[in-house]
Amino acid sequence: MRKLQLIPLILMVLALPALMAAQELTIYETSLYSISYPSAWDDTANVADTGDFFSLTNPSLGIIPLSVMVGIDDLNEDDQKLSLKAFAERATDANNAEFVNAGMSDMIEVVASSSVSINGLDAYRIKISVDAGDLVMSMDNYYIRHQDQMFTIAFMGDDLSLEENKEVLTAIKDSFRFK
Incomplete structure (x- = not known):
């Protein structure tokens, strides 16, 4: 019986390259990194004083669009001493403080956190839920340190959209x- 339960999982893993191959992909490149995404998604690249910011949005989804963001923060000496976990927790606390300062109640709940690996790179994942009354969105954030910078890859949307698009x-x- 256990073997039968593993078959769908194995088929999904094997089908992942075919899913991505079936979609036309676009590669976004900077001097620091590259990332691929479905060509039908809308992209925006901005370079601000604080570093690079890149975002993608799936145009076919509604009120809370499914989005992917890559942000880069320069690390000062104190930041460089922090573990990935400590940096991720501090960033989450800072985001929550912005909501509180805006007169809203404590809106961010951490629903998952763990050390992970992305292409052999150490990363820290924090998935949060943001409850803004009638709208509840989730953000699945991955923090990766590279040299003197912290890269954040964030996936944002409602839970159903994140689950339905998990493979992509x-x-x-x-x-x-x-x-």
Whole structure:
């Protein structure tokens, strides 16, 4: 019986390259990294004083669009001493403080956190739920340190959209490469 339960999982893993191959892919590249995504998604790249920011949105989804963001933060000496976990927790606390300062109640709940690997790179994952009254969205954040910078890959949307697009989002995350 256990073997029968593993068959669908194995088939999904084997089908992942075919799913991504069936979609036309676009590669976004900077001097620091590259990432691939379905060509039908809308992209925006902005370079601000604080570093690089890149975002993708699946245009076919509704009120809470399914989005992928890559952000880069320069690390000062104190930041460089922090573990990935400590940096991720501090970033989550800072985001929550913005909601509280705006007069909203404590809106962010951490629903999962763990050390993970992305293409052999150490990363830390924090998945949070943001409850804004009638709208509840989730953000699945991955923090990766590279030299003196922290890269954040964030997936944002409602839980159903994140689950329904899990294979595509995993392929996007797994396409992330440093140059």
